[in-house]
Amino acid sequence: MAKPTELRFTEPGMRLLENEHRYLSYLMEDWHAIVREFEEKDMSLEKGRERLKTLRQKLYEFVEPLKNHTDKEEEHFFPVLGTYIGFEQGPLMGIQEEHQEIDGYIGHFFHHTRGNIDIMSLEDMQAVAKDAGEAFEVLTIHFVKEETVLFPMAEKLMKAVDQDELYAKMNTLIT
Template sequence: MAEKPELRFKEPGMRLLENEHAYLSFLMNDWHALVLSFENTNLSLEKGRENMKNLRQKLFEFVEPFKNHTDKEEEFFFPALGNYIGFEQGPLVGIQEEHQEIDAYIGHFFHHTRDNIDLLTLEQMKAVAQDAAEAFEVLTVHFMKEETVLFPMAEKAMKAVDQDELYKKMNTLIT
């Protein structure tokens, strides 16, 4: 039986966000395997179209929980931490920009796959799959930054009463 990875953070709000990252990473790994299939030089046009349709569906299923997660961070977590570390510069600025970058890659992917995928060439599919690949890379680094920089910073800097209030506000489902 597979062991459940231990959550690293002690504060409930940070544990909640960390757990959401684990779920989103699980979903990401599912669609990333399809992204990687487009690197296969022996990929047929038929298989490419099948993989592109599956990739589009899996990304579509990813978007809502991801958006719910980022909305929660932007509405509650970032302002709470920003009260302690500032808003104008530093890690919060970069992290928020990454949210926009991820949205742009995924939006670009959906834009280019909104019409009939059966009309795309294999080269076009490989090019559009790059948007999903870039989103995956930014997301992976993004989660790592939050878990190695922001979450520890929040646990160290924020008062217990603010941690408790943050958890109450964020304790909602993303699915």
């Protein structure tokens, strides 16, 4: 079994996406720790406001690399893999729906924190932090699905020429 620091896939395109998952997971752990703080029963209103502002900033910094990663998958990876496994049903359809679900949770969080956090109640802050927590949960499961279903399929089914072209298109930074 691969060590957590080792990449499991051999094709450069899949290694690139897997490595991006590692980076995004690293960023997620940072802001998810704040989400977990909101589950504590003894959080003060003042601490809640301070932590929610930090959470909003960390999520804001997370959105661009996430968007760049998902854009890469949707514009390049999914269309190529779809020519091998189909688009209308199966894993690609579910994965793409998860992208929308993740966007929804994060968008809902930003919608409800766009105003003055200093007038929010602790209960409101805890409720909106749950949106970030839901995004974390969906993202975590999403990465596992891609790495246990889609990436192995791609390595097994895709022709070398498609793998090479895919890597050339996706070999860009997400930050």
